Amino acid sequence: MIVSRRHRRVSVLLLVLGLCTIGMLFTETGQDFVDKVVGTSVSDMIDYDSHSGGSFIDKLNAVVEPLKEKDTFLKYMLDVKAQIDTKIKLPKYLIDEKDQSPRIQTFDPRFTLGLLFHDLSRQIGTSKRESREEQETTNNNDDTETKEEAGISSYDLNVKYFHWADWRDLSRLDQYIFSDEPFRCDDIFKVFPAKKEQEVYNPVSYCINDDDLEYVIKDKHTDAKLKAKLQRIADNPQSSSKFHIFQYSGRTTQDRRLVHGNSYLNDFMDPPQKILFLIQNTDDDNQVKSRGIIVNVNQDLKNRERLINTPIIEDYINEVRSIDPDKDVFIDAKEQFNKFNTKLGKSNSKDTSVNPSIELTSDLFEDDSKNILAGLNKQKKELGSLSASDELYRASLEFSSNPDTDSFKYFSEAKLLRKEKNWAFGAHYDWRFFNGVSNGGETMKPSLFGLIKAWLQLTQTYEIKTWIAHGSLLSWYWNGISFPWDFDIDVQVPIADLHKISQMFNQSLIVDLGEEGESYSGTGVRYGRYFLDCGTFISRRDRGKGENNIDARFIDVDTGAYIDITALALSETKASSRYVTKDLPESGFPSEYERNKQGQLYNCRNNHFSSLSELNPLRLTLHDGVPAYIVNNYENILIAEYRKKGIVEKIFKTKVFLQKIGLYADLKKLQSWTKSHQPDVPIPQGSIDAGFRNYRSERNFDPFRKWSDDHWVEYLKSDTDLLMEYLMTHELTEFHRQELKQLESGKSTEAMLVDNEGNLKFKYPEIRHDYWSYMEAKEHSTFDVRVSSTLNKYKEWKSQQEEHPKSSLDQILAKAKEMAEEKKIL
8 A cells, every 4th residue: 555655756756846847948948436446536527516525424424433332244345345264274075185174165156267267267278288288299280379379268168066055055964964854855855834825836846855756766757867867866865954955835934945946956957057156357447347258057967066076176275285295275256366367368358438328229129039949950950969058058949939838937036834924025036046035125225226237247247138127226326226115127129139148148147256356446356146047928919928027137146136138129019009199099000019010019927128319328427336237217217106205205114215315214214213302303203195295205304304413423323324325325325316407407417427438437336245255254254164064064974873873875765664554655
């Protein structure tokens, strides 16, 4: 009886895994605003109001100075040049074979990047030697440029080994790996919601146990690629968590959601197709330019190893020890990158400057999927094969273009059970990289800043047309930075640029390294890591079931937060009635497609429309201090989406916009402070609707206008978070205030942003640290402490094994089967 139940369970599991495999083909598929400026500073460009001068900032700085002495994290936050040390000491167990090694390395991007750049530098040396040997055996002309003279292409290099544990903290699994308890999917993941909820799945639909691996591997119907992944898990029991999440798991608790994502990344998610390193450099004219270096990633399953289990770490240690056998071994991510960058040169890198405006053409919005697919199929037939990226793109187009294939929801979010605190916010994170709901939104600020900075730098470097949209455009309108309650960012692209992104960068890992060079001016080294995931249904431009309104996502690997990327395209969708005119009547056209084409009306898959005249020309601006683009008629588009109140009302839920400081404040805190400190100031208490009717509905009405600088200083002293945010952003928000004045009076803002030669007037400002550095400083964490913690857990586990030798793998599995029979799980 037990056997038959097992076979039924395994049959269900095989069916689910088979469906999952089909999907995998596609689904895995301030300090100051600026420090140095060119010609002028941002401060010089700002026309400060009388109450916004330097004396006010001086008063606030006087308040902050004693706080900085007591709070090192506050000091770090306000100093965007403050750096986490780029050098770390390697643990003894990596150097001395006599030391116990846990085979699991605590995550640290400095460790990963340092070793990777060291290995890439060695590859360049090998490539150059081979190039010289090849050159010596040929009779090239004297003026022929050799590879060495030209610089080795980054495409000649290869990330030999890739494991997500080297790029993302997966330590949630440690408690299961360093344990002999026979953890099972049913035991630890089955949920019992308070009431019936949608998307609550049985664990068998997304999780496989260690003791089920053998049956699935031996089954002749198991897909070969999936079988290889399962065999790899079975061959490494010492690194097993005993359960393995192989696909999206539906709604669950926040704690379990963290484990689910870690497990999927550890066991099933494919490596990225390539890694793209984003860097900034300053040219001879002191202009900051973006640059990208692309390196392909080895896709061989046997190379999905953590770096500590590869020859790369051994090669590095041997090289260091060959100079001094007795000294401690350190690795410096910045130093290793600079060596790599010097050896590589600028071959295959891309340098660009910023245009003050971009004119879009109608052809960018016409989907050419059919012709693109035909071209790729022809190329594949002639050449026999395509590059990995091109084949992924071709397969996606083929699947998307087939009218007989049903669409499925491509992106899955970290949805939580409704009984969980802040459950609704889970929908703003990708489930694979989810790292918990942000506490009060404060930790979201560095994450969102890193996302928009990296995305805009990527698109600028590779000349991809994009502009901020929806809620992000609305937040720009108010003060030039993200709303404090934001959990994601919205951008749009023309359909032609979506194709470009999908072909070039789908399934890529983008790493924002900050600014190159020995000096690392500005904020220096950054450790942002982002995964670009493009949906399968690129050629389907109708809304369909509404499950695939998002075309692509740019995901923060550390947090799971993302940028929603949607493409505007010409489609059959009926346009909004606001576009009905005498020249473009509602009827009289052969089709909605022809009417939209005549009116140059384009929409995303969620039926948000824009006309070409509303879009053109895209205007250069700053969003969160990063050069970005907005549409020409932003006000018209915002009113269409959010109505007039979206650009007028200064209160949103519990937040109130304070014009003086250009930021949103907590309404209850403001009311409480005003009541006890400034009873003569006309700010009503109690009901928002009754007391703030004028403030809500009139943008220029300001009951705080009579407050003196001293009033504001005292108020900001009562709210340290708001005070810090003001000091980090005040020049940016004031700059935006002046920019908006220019735009609303019909004047160009080009002179505020670029000089007579078309160059930006100032360096890229970075008002926030990258997320990983921010959290390292916030938690007062160090690499050594984390290594020690991991090692202690490992040693405790090994000690328990020595005391109780019964816990061999066979005995663990036997115990699991016994428990399963007792509980009748199978």
